[in-house]
Amino acid sequence: MNIRSIMFSALLAAGILAACSGKKEAVTEENKEHEHAHEKESATDDEWKEMDNFHMLMAEAFHPYKDSSNLQPAKAKAAELASAAEKWASAPLPSKVDNDDTRKKLDDLKTSTAAFAETVKKGDDKVIAEELTKVHDLFHAIQEEWYGGHEK
Template identity: 30%
Template sequence: MKKYFFALMLLGLAQLSFAQKGTGWDELDAYHTVMAATFHPAEEGNLKPLMERAGELAEKAKTLKASAIPEKYQKEGVKTSIKLLAKESKAMVKYVKTKPSDADLTKSITALHDRFHQVMEECMH
């Protein structure tokens, strides 16, 4: 249990460092900027930024997927999770258009945010 807690702490600190300094991967940082601007308001119950910027989120994910992975992030799983991030970001655009309930939309952006964190975790290992 202590090892799990320590690993989570390290992941959180590394992500905070990425958020403050950037990763050095412009396309990943650009996606992160839009993700933060949509997810964090959703956590507070404000889904308007997500509804307005879902297309931008998908476009940034598409650009990220097409970008060259910097050498320091060429690790197992990164490419696959980025493909999934792009696919799920694109699906978010379609989902938003169906006008789901606030609870369902919050659940979806949370899942997409989790996928983004998977990418970040794989980049760090």
């Protein structure tokens, strides 16, 4: 191959790559818009982001206690749990759990997590463990509404 053939091949390859890259970006932008539209739908139909966020915190707080009586993670996450419960209680509800019972449970969770955060400040491990278990059980009652939720 001579230099001209190599140069031509290199330019051709660069042109093809540039053309494909541009198309890929356009498709990606289009996909992003499409995904955002579905995110808005799924926030009320398929997903409950606030529940998932609270669940992650609850798992990090509760399982060390349940598995090995370690309350330190729960104590460290108490204020964060209260904040997450407050956000969750004020967020729009997905249609399948948009009812008075779920709203009441979320308000109870908000109140219970705030009380739990205050109990942690007092430092009585027995009371902390009892309140952590109550918060956990209340969370699971709400979660059951979601997974076994009825249609309106």
